Amino acid sequence: MTSPHRPLTDITRDLLQVKAAYTAMMSDEDYNSYDKHIEYDLRxxxxxxxxxxVPDGVTPVTVDGQRAEIELSPMMYADVRILS
Known part of the structure; x- marks a missing residue:
């Protein structure tokens, strides 16, 4: 038996948080190793x-009243963008 999937908005919200953490890490000049927790979360x-x-390509989604896009492509981690 498979368990039900979480709502797409919940997954997107988590992806936005991980992307923010990744962006903050990459902008820190003092970091000296890739954070494996962020990589695990993205995967x-x-x-x-x-x-x-969710298919490969761009999928529109609304999260907390904001329009966003999730992008999936083969062999890459998911990406997300806020549009409004």
Missing amino acids: SLTDELRDAG
């Missing part, structure tokens, strides 16, 4: 999106 969220049936 897990990408897998969760694929398991939920």
